[in-house]
Amino acid sequence: MSELTRIPAPDGVAPAAQYSHVVLGTGRFVAVSGQLALDEAGELVGEGDPAAQARQVFENLGRCLAAAGATFEDVVKLTYFLTDMAHLPAIRAARAQHISDDRLPASSAVQVAGLVRPEFLMEVEAYAVLPG
Template sequence: MSEPTRIPAPDGVAPAAQYAHVVHARGRLVAVSGQLPLDAEGRLVGAGDPAAQARQVFDNLRRCLAAADAGFDDVVKLTYFVTDIAHLPAIRAARAAHIADDRLPAASAVQVAALVRPEFLMEIEALAVVGA
């Protein structure tokens, strides 16, 4: 399997501590839809608790990736949709449990006015590339 190449700071671009500016890879693309803080029965996990919601979302991402024979090492891009940008530290902590600092994917964070249900504090989607 070919490993994704991560470029944390291309020439002329300020380095980022929490993501890689560029990630490229060859292989099979795996797109994981935005995951919400729901358990296997569709119940909310962590009402009002961004850390608990982030842990559940990353657990859901892990399960979705595994269903496509992929893992967090294959992730090249994460997109975070949050109702409050202040939830990012909780997301980073949950991410750290799955992705080492030297394997950070590209990332975007967007604060939104609302998600599909008002109790959701975040939704996270992933793109992965599994080696050819």
Template sequence: MTAQLTHVKAPQGVAPGTGYSHVVWGTGRFVAISGQCAFDEDGRIVGEGDPAAQARQVFENIRRCLASAGATFADVVKLTYFVTDVAQLPAVRAARDEVFAGEHLPASSAVQVAALFRPELLVEIEAFALVGEEN
């Protein structure tokens, strides 16, 4: 069962964002997904030097992590993006748009960092979700 979530794209007095909700709330079982990077199931980096390929792999890893908790992208309430260059954000957003659709977008933050824990990595994303009580 998917949690009942409420998304507020733009609270009164706050300019609407593009591709995210400013506020998301609901009830259910809380699920925290550690920051995911572009590793395949054998621990090899996918898409070295390619932010689009890395972002797609990161979202695939998040999908698998969510599934292990009985959740889907529809249950995600918050994403935090860590990128080594904000110029990579369009590629990350394109990958996000492949898995999130419609008006029910999670709250989001994006942070440019000096580096991730391996120099080949360009993006890391963590996720928080609420899953319906019956899962």
């Protein structure tokens, strides 16, 4: 795990309950492409079910991070792409299974008109920093 500093509320910026405004560290940068709710055979998991899709997305993120020698503790930034902001609580619940509230990364949530296929409700990408 790299040495990361999280700044949840810089001076003059309103605090955020669900993410850190700033995360900094030194080391090797890892970028994980946006993950969808696909199992290892490429089949959709949780059609129409945001909670099931969010769980699968975070499982996939964890596997991708592991392939780079990283864990969720190394994540400095998550970006959520959602077809409906009503799915954000499902993403937060899935995230809570992998990332503790005292290690929240910087985050952005973007509502999009659609993803690569209409049955996907969300896509999540991650950036991590590993020790140099």
